[in-house]
Amino acid sequence: MEWKKSGVFTRFLIVSLFLILPFYSSACVVMESPDTYRMMFFQARTGNSSPLQIFNYSPALYASYNPDPDGVDRVRNAKEWQVVTGNGVVPEDILSIQYETSPDSLLFAYSHNKLQAVFEDNSFIQFLLRSSSKQLLEYLLFSKQVEATETAWSEGFESWNSDANEMDAVKQKKLALLMIAKKRLSTVKDEFLKKRYAYQLCRLSYQLQRPADVMDTYERYFKKFNGNELMNVWSTLFYAQSLNATKKKAKANYYYSLVFDNCDSKKLRAHQLFNSDEATFAAGLKLAKTAHEKAVMWVMRVINNPGPVLSSLKTIQSLDPKSSYMTFLLVREINKLEDWICTPAFTAYSPAVSPQWNFSQAIAKNMKTDLEYLGSFMEFVKQQQQQARGELHQYLTLGLAHLSLINDNTKEGLDYLNAIGLSENSSIEIQKNIETAWVMAKTTYITDNVFKDQFVIYCHKLHRLAKSDNTINKTLYSLLLGVAGEYEKRFDFATAGLLTMKADQYKRRYDAAYAEDFSITADDNYQKIRYFDKCAGIGDMDNLIRLLSKADKSDFEDYITEQPLGSVNLYRDLQGTLAFRQNDLKTAYSIFRKIDPAFWRTSYAYKDCLNEDPFVSKVLCKNRNFSYHFDKAKFVKRLLDLQDKTHKKTGVAENAILLGNAYFNCSYYGNSWMMVEYGWSRAEPEYHSPTDSLGYFNQFLAFKLPPVRVISNPLKDNNYYNCKLAARYFHLAADDPKASTEQRAYALLMLHECNYLPWAITNYSWYDDKRPKYPAGKELREFYAQYADTKVYHDYKCPLLDAFIANK
Amino acid sequence: MFWLRLVVFSFVVSLLVSCGNDASRHSFCYWQRTFKITKEEKTVLKQTGANHLYIRYFDVDWDEAGQEPRPVGTLIVASVPPCNFTPSVFITNKVFDHATHAAIDSLAARVSRRIAMVNSRFLEMAIKDSLSGNKTAPAVVRGWTEVLFDCDWTVSTRDRYFYFLRKMEEFFPKKERSATLRLWQFKHRDVSGIPPVNRCLLMCYNLSDPKQQATSNSIGSVKELESYLTQSNYAHHLDIALPIFGWGVVFHRGKWLGLMKGADAAGFRHDRLHYKEITANRFMLMKDTVVGKHYLRYGDEIRIEQISAAEIEKMIDVVKKQVSLRGSSRLTLFSLDRQNVNRYGMEEIGRFYTLFDR
Incomplete structure (x- = not known):
């Protein structure tokens, strides 16, 4: 028997993505999800959009929101009870019993005759204790018993205690409750109670896998859908699920859409269960009785779609011009365009490994597609704006302003912005501030104080609002990153860096609300210098240090420096390192000498990683001493002195060997790599992809790097991985006619190490025993052939070297 | 007559149970949430000669909120295993990162109780089946002889995981206990240690990081x-697991996005509207498309990873040459799934077992 394979052309529909890991932590890096670093400036809302926030444009966070954040259904439920209890019972007391009192405590109090005493202050319980309310009390106790059977399983994780017996007991309990519901339903006369018991019967029947019973109960007691009755709507969800279970998927879709449209707490569930395949969707659409109902089904189809959905929006608009979902869908589309157009521009955006095709061409093609889509979408919004009045008109104008700015059409954006009057909707006012700040950054001279003073006012305002609305953290992240980009264009990397780091703080704050265990695992000190390590020049560091040391900072300067920053010495150390990387020893020395030597014994990872004598080669050191007090200023000064001596041809071999050792130690393989780098890792991309110039950290973090700045790093290029500079000095020593035999032997051995170690790391594999064998170079052969009598030879000759010699 | 029936029945049962270890050498892993063996799957087992299943009973993960290990995805029992089987439990390494020895004592007890719980569900189902004519079903369910623990332990969690395995001996004194063994744990046993169990299942797949764009086939x-x-011997009896699954690895905007289930190269090659094959098994998306929750764009890359039948045959050959196996060593294929079986066909899968037997 051969199973039939799926059709090729339907393959794309049936494949699904799974195992998405939003955050990947390793020893010192974090991989962020696209949702974390995507840009989002537009967050204004109009109308009642809070029950729809579960469908916000954030693929990674779908369903992570509360489906009924305002508790609308709970209030509806309380109000339905109030109709039978009268106004003497306050809704808060009903809510307290229904949603804040556990089944156990209520049932315990009842069984011990303590309801009166325990709930003395609760008007709802006091009402139910009247003899005339006996049946209502019975129902409440019954509903709490049903609720108690729901707690056996918690989401995701299961309970160790839910063993077979217990599950069976729960099942038996549900069966018993189902029988009670049936019995009471047949006797109770009151319409309110009839509907409540019918709902419980639908619920229990569905849970006990009796779809036919659900459908029977629903059709008998509710007859037709009524969106105004909560029990009717909630029962409809079980009815729809039962239809689905009995293969009536199109009809199920129709009822899912009714639930979606008429109830907040079940919106997410109805959407999750909705069948979106073409055939079922089309068949379900035919069952819709009104254009509004059809429009709702279209809404359900696109409300979580991550791609462009303009054609569906047009359909919804034509079916239901006043659709209450439209503004929410428009915002989703704006957020998508921000993501597609702005995110690549402001965040790291390149493959970890150069792909086989022209990646930049793909970026350009997608950008063209997105801008064309932006144009079509704007036309659609314009049509709606022209017909809208009042707040909706303001709102759509604001959206158009934003879309113009995304399109880099600042003038048009400003025109739209100026056309919006004062709004009573605070969300619109906040968004106006954001747009104004963005326009200012694009149109005014951003280094001018007029801009800075105004910009910081907006930022402070947004910062305050972000405390109660997390999405504003995302907005601030996007806004600051955008403005940082403007400073980069003007080569002000000190301000750009501080703004970028501040943006990063807002991004992390936004993310923390959804992923509490998310934390940057890299050493915090590196977070404080990361941007400058990658982007800054020596002059930028001067500007930064000056700004940090300034006593009377402006509001703008205060704002951008109010974040976890390092000490001035940390930045000065980086500045000296930048000079050292350029091999500009004089400048490096002049900077390092300003730092108290205690800094390298107490700060960052220097105490643990920069604590050996840099003039003793790590690779040939048999007894390493980690108690050396490293002073970068002294080290650089000695390098200068040694270079001076070799230039003057004084003790060339001796001094060149010391210089060779020092530069060898400043390489990846040495004991003083922290003279050049701030992190040491085998996972650095240079070993996997020599063409990748972005660097280790950027491979994992979508941390923006200014495209206008490429910092050269001669010491890294010419020594850090390949020991070229060190080798130059060992050659100098070996070639010195005055060199002793021992000095020459040492220089040859170190030349071998300078060749072998870069070779070994490039050909390294954790597991592959069949990696190529290292062929000894001429320096090692010479060492073996001519220096076998030296002390160096006897000290360092080993089987590994023998093996190299043996390889031909 | 009754006694005669009883004797015959007992004989059949004892035959089934006794042939468990030695005869169950051709195996599949059954790693789905619901155990519902279909007619097609029974046919696969029969035609390929498979006579054993590793059945995933449940996973255990660390619950951050509760600060304790908790079960996840316990098997829903909807039918009875048609052949000998090994209950299998996957435990995340995170559990042993956090759990103390005291917590592991409790974990061991809970894991054993939960295995018993799933067994009792199987038995309940088997008794019902026996009433409908499948007389041997209860004996098959009762006849399991081995329990498998699957955990990608590391050097830092080794001691706690091994402590757990030793505790399991107290709960399953009459059963064989086995543990999965990753290849790095096999090769670097001096670092990883040797788990205190009776036998190990050597997993010959997932060898490199799928998240790297440079990886050619992470399976x-x-x-x-x-x-x-590189070393043939091992302290324990070894069984072998080989991969028959495949997937697509998706890179969006040059960054790893996720794995695409059910993707195979032949399908992508035919679908020229959406894909262009850049190099062998690497496809570039030619048309913007929504897949699940993701909007994939022109230029995104999908790397199809699967292992050809010829390559699996060579793997069997390599394993047989380079690992000391015993006569009762078992070959299991990950995993029993319609698409995986279709990828190779039943005849080819049968050949994998035959090659392993030779």
Whole structure:
């Protein structure tokens, strides 16, 4: 028997993505999800959009929101009870019993005759204790018993205690409750109670896998859908699920859409269960009785779609011009365009490994597609704006302003912005501030104080609002990153860096609300210098240090420096390192000498990683001493002195060997790599992809790097991985006619190490025993052939070297 | 007459149970949430000659909120295993990162109780089946002889995981206990240690990181497998697991996005509207498309990873040459799934077992 394979052309529909890991932590890096670093400036809302926030444009966070954040259904439920209890019972007391009192405590109090005493202050319980309310009390106790059977399983994780017996007991309990519901339903006369018991019967029947019973109960007691009755709507969800279970998927879709449209707490569930395949969707659409109902089904189809959905929006608009979902869908589309157009521009955006095709061409093609889509979408919004009045008109104008700015059409954006009057909707006012700040950054001279003073006012305002609305953290992240980009264009990397780091703080704050265990695992000190390590020049560091040391900072300067920053010495150390990387020893020395030597014994990872004598080669050191007090200023000064001596041809071999050792130690393989780098890792991309110039950290973090700045790093290029500079000095020593035999032997051995170690790391594999064998170079052969009598030879000759010699 | 029936029945049962260990050498892993063996799957087992299943009973993960290990995805029992089987439990390494020895004592007890719980569900189902004519079903369910623990332990969690395995001996004194063994744990046993169990299942797949764009096939290759199998002997009886699954690895905007289930190269090659094959098994998306929750764009890359039948045959050959196996060593294929079986066909899968037997 051969199973039939799926059709090729339907393959794309049936494949699904799974195992998405939003955050990947390793020893010192974090991989962020696209949702974390995507840009989002537009967050204004109009109308009642809070029950729809579960469908916000954030693929990674779908369903992570509360489906009924305002508790609308709970209030509806309380109000339905109030109709039978009268106004003497306050809704808060009903809510307290229904949603804040556990089944156990209520049932315990009842069984011990303590309801009166325990709930003395609760008007709802006091009402139910009247003899005339006996049946209502019975129902409440019954509903709490049903609720108690729901707690056996918690989401995701299961309970160790839910063993077979217990599950069976729960099942038996549900069966018993189902029988009670049936019995009471047949006797109770009151319409309110009839509907409540019918709902419980639908619920229990569905849970006990009796779809036919659900459908029977629903059709008998509710007859037709009524969106105004909560029990009717909630029962409809079980009815729809039962239809689905009995293969009536199109009809199920129709009822899912009714639930979606008429109830907040079940919106997410109805959407999750909705069948979106073409055939079922089309068949379900035919069952819709009104254009509004059809429009709702279209809404359900696109409300979580991550791609462009303009054609569906047009359909919804034509079916239901006043659709209450439209503004929410428009915002989703704006957020998508921000993501597609702005995110690549402001965040790291390149493959970890150069792909086989022209990646930049793909970026350009997608950008063209997105801008064309932006144009079509704007036309659609314009049509709606022209017909809208009042707040909706303001709102759509604001959206158009934003879309113009995304399109880099600042003038048009400003025109739209100026056309919006004062709004009573605070969300619109906040968004106006954001747009104004963005326009200012694009149109005014951003280094001018007029801009800075105004910009910081907006930022402070947004910062305050972000405390109660997390999405504003995302907005601030996007806004600051955008403005940082403007400073980069003007080569002000000190301000750009501080703004970028501040943006990063807002991004992390936004993310923390959804992923509490998310934390940057890299050493915090590196977070404080990361941007400058990658982007800054020596002059930028001067500007930064000056700004940090300034006593009377402006509001703008205060704002951008109010974040976890390092000490001035940390930045000065980086500045000296930048000079050292350029091999500009004089400048490096002049900077390092300003730092108290205690800094390298107490700060960052220097105490643990920069604590050996840099003039003793790590690779040939048999007894390493980690108690050396490293002073970068002294080290650089000695390098200068040694270079001076070799230039003057004084003790060339001796001094060149010391210089060779020092530069060898400043390489990846040495004991003083922290003279050049701030992190040491085998996972650095240079070993996997020599063409990748972005660097280790950027491979994992979508941390923006200014495209206008490429910092050269001669010491890294010419020594850090390949020991070229060190080798130059060992050659100098070996070639010195005055060199002793021992000095020459040492220089040859170190030349071998300078060749072998870069070779070994490039050909390294954790597991592959069949990696190529290292062929000894001429320096090692010479060492073996001519220096076998030296002390160096006897000290360092080993089987590994023998093996190299043996390889031909 | 009754006694005669009883004797015959007992004989059949004893035959089934006794042949468990020695005869159950051709196996599949059954790693789905619901155990519902279909007619097609029964046919696969019969035609390929498979006579054993590793059945995933449940996973255990660390619950951050509760600060304790908790079960996840316990098997829903909807039918009875048609052949000998091994209950299998996957435990995340995170559990042993956090759990203390005291917590592991409790974990061991809970895991054993939960295995018993799933067994009792199987038995309940088997008794019902026996009433409908499948008289041997209860004996099959009762006849399991081995329990498998699957955990990608590391050097830092080794001691706590091994402590857990030793505790399991107290709960399953009459059963064989087995543990999965990753290839790095096999090769670097001096570092990883040797788990205190009766036998190990050597997993010959997932050899490199799928998240790297430079990886050619993270599921594995003969060459990579050879590089791990540098020592033939091992302290325990070894069973072998080989991959028959495949997937697509998706890179969006040049960054790893996720794995695409059910993707195979032949399908992508035919679908020229959406894909262009850049190099072998690497496809570039030619048309913007929504897949699940993701909007994939022109230029995104999908790397199809699967292992050809010829490559699996070579893997079997390498394993047989380079690992000391016993007569009762078992070959299991991950995993029993319609698409995986279709990828190779039943005849080819049968050949995998035959090659392993030779």
